[in-house]
Structure formats: C-alpha cells, structure tokens
Amino acid sequence: MTLDILLLVSAALFTLGLASSLLRRNAILVLVGIELMLNAANLNFIAFWRFSAHPEAFTGILFVLFSIALAAAEAAVGLALIISIHRFYKTSNVDRIDRMKG
Amino acid sequence: MTFALPAIFAILTLAGAVAALVLRNLVHCALSLVFAFAGLGGVYISLGAQFAGLAQVLVYAGGVAILIVFAVLLVRERDEKQDHTTIRWGNLLSGIAVSTLVFIALARCILSSTGLHNAAPTAPVAEIREIGTMMMSVDILPLEIIGVLLTASMLGAVIIALKEARR
Numbered sequence: 001m002t003l004d005i006l007l008l009v010s011a012a013l014f015t016l017g018l019a020s021s022l023l024r025r026n027a028i029l030v031l032v033g034i035e036l037m038l039n040a041a042n043l044n045f046i047a048f049w050r051f052s053a054h055p056e057a058f059t060g061i062l063f064v065l066f067s068i069a070l071a072a073a074e075a076a077v078g079l080a081l082i083i084s085i086h087r088f089y090k091t092s093n094v095d096r097i098d099r100m101k102g
Numbered sequence: 103m104t105f106a107l108p109a110i111f112a113i114l115t116l117a118g119a120v121a122a123l124v125l126r127n128l129v130h131c132a133l134s135l136v137f138a139f140a141g142l143g144g145v146y147i148s149l150g151a152q153f154a155g156l157a158q159v160l161v162y163a164g165g166v167a168i169l170i171v172f173a174v175l176l177v178r179e180r181d182e183k184q185d186h187t188t189i190r191w192g193n194l195l196s197g198i199a200v201s202t203l204v205f206i207a208l209a210r211c212i213l214s215s216t217g218l219h220n221a222a223p224t225a226p227v228a229e230i231r232e233i234g235t236m237m238m239s240v241d242i243l244p245l246e247i248i249g250v251l252l253t254a255s256m257l258g259a260v261i262i263a264l265k266e267a268r269r
Binding site: 001002003004005006007008009011012013014015016017018022023024026028029031033035036039042043046047049050055056058060061062064065066068069070072074075076077080081082083084086087092 | 108109112115116119120122123128131132135138139142145146149150151153154157158161162165166169170173174176177193194197198200201202204205208209212213218225226228232233236237241244245248251252255256258259260262263265
C-alpha cells in the first residue's frame with residue numbers, strides 16, 4: 001500500500017460523498033455526503049502521517065482526533081436542524097424547502 | 103499481509119459509500135454507512151494509527167450512524183413513492199458530471215506529482231500514552247476549545263430539536 005493508492009482511495013471517497021450530497025434529494029443523505037467528504041480528508045491526514053519523515057510528532061493523528069470531534073458536533077446540529085425543518089415543512093426533500101428562493 | 107489488510111478495508115469502505123449513494127431505502131443507506139465508517143477505522147488501525155481508528159469506530163460507527171438511523175426514523179416521509187418517481191435527469195446528469203470531473207482532477211494531481219510513490223517506511227508506532235501526553239501539553243488549547251464547542255453544540259442541538267412552546 002503506497003501513499004498514492006491511499007490518496008486515490010481518499011479521492012474516490014470524497015467524490016462519492018460529493019455525489020451523495022449533489023444527487024440525493026433527502027436532507028439526511030446530503031448530510032451523509034458531507035460526513036463522507038470529512039472522512040476522506042481524515043484519511044488523507046492519516047496517510048500523510050504514516051508516510052511522513054517525522055511520524056513521532058503525531059500531528060496527523062491529533063488533527064484527525066479533533067476533526068472527528070468537530071464532525072460529531074456538526075452531525076448532531078445538522079440532524080437537529082433537519083428534524084426541526086421536517087416538523088415545519090412536513091418534508092425532508094431539499095427541493096421542496098424553497099421559501100427563501102429568490 | 104501488511105499490504106493486503108489496508109486494501110481490504112479500503113474496498114469495504116468504498117463499497118459501503120457506493121451503497122449509501124445508490125440504495126433507495128434510507129435505512130439501508132444508513133446501515134451501509136456503518137460499513138463505510140467501520141472500514142475506514144480498519145484502514146486507520148492497519149496503517150498503525152490505532153487510537154484514531156478506535157475513535158473512528160466509536161464515534162462514527164457507534165455514534166453518528168445511530169444518530170442518522172434515529173433521524174431517518176423521525177423524518178419518515180408519508181408519501182415515499184412520490185419522491186422516487188420524480189427523478190430530474192438534468193440534475194442527475196449535471197451532478198454526475200461535476201463529481202466525475204472532481205475525481206479526474208484529483209486523480210491527475212495525485213498521479214502526476216512526484217515523491218508519492220515511495221515504498222512504505224517502517225510502520226511508525228503511535229503509543230496512546232504519548233498521544234495523551236501531546237494532547238495535554240502541546241495541544242491543550244485546542245482540546246479545551248473542542249470541549250466547549252461540543253458542550254455548546256449538544257445544547258444547541260437539543261434546543262433546535264425541541265418543540266416550540268405554545269404562546
């Protein structure tokens with residue numbers, strides 16, 4: 001497993017997350033796509049840490065740990081927003097939530 | 103063996119992500135997402151980052167995925183059939199085109215850059231004790247800020263999801 005293969009896996013994961021947030025119309029799956037893109041970034045951090053010249057600094061691992069905590073907070077607030085929007089609009093389809101559309 | 107293990111977990115991760123993208127049923131999407139997150143944790147562990155892998159499995163496969171399953175159950179559409187029949191081909195094609203272009207650009211950058219194709223150096227050891235020491239000494243300020251942020255965001259999530267009081 002070399003670094004470029006790991007980066008390609010990470011790019012594929014990012015693309016799948018981007019496609020999920022662009023193509024799916026359900027708000028929960030849009031959030032899932034954002035989570036997948038965050039995970040792809042974390043995989044890059046771990047891969048560069050593994051192949052770095054000074055892995056004893058743990059910069060990649062510490063960054064990933066903080067990033068995981070941030071993503072957990074983001075998922076909680078995002079899902080609470082989706083539940084609140086669903087209570088108001090009675091739908092979670094992002095195409096039908098268009099009150100602020102210009 | 104050291105070559106094969108991350109590859110297997112990477113394939114599991116990508117398969118879970120593809121399933122989460124294409125499956126119709128929302129519950130199936132959430133469950134395949136568990137596979138993707140757990141596979142990514144396996145990649146971390148097999149690359150030598152045990153603590154990050156365990157945190158990934160605990161937080162994502164254990165926490166975020168369960169949160170998503172509960173949100174799916176709370177946000178059930180009454181008329182699910184209606185959404186599935188209205189596929190807008192223009193949106194679909196443009197989304198696929200944008201995603202493919204992004205992947206091609208990323209892959210070209212990765213494949214054309216030098217210095218990424220070296221063989222793996224000896225696997226670094228990430229002792230949990232040393233990570234804890236680093237976190238409590240060098241990175242103490244981000245740690246405190248993350249603690250405050252997590253508390254504030256959990257309180258905010260509860261307040262946002264609460265039913266509004268009747269006036």
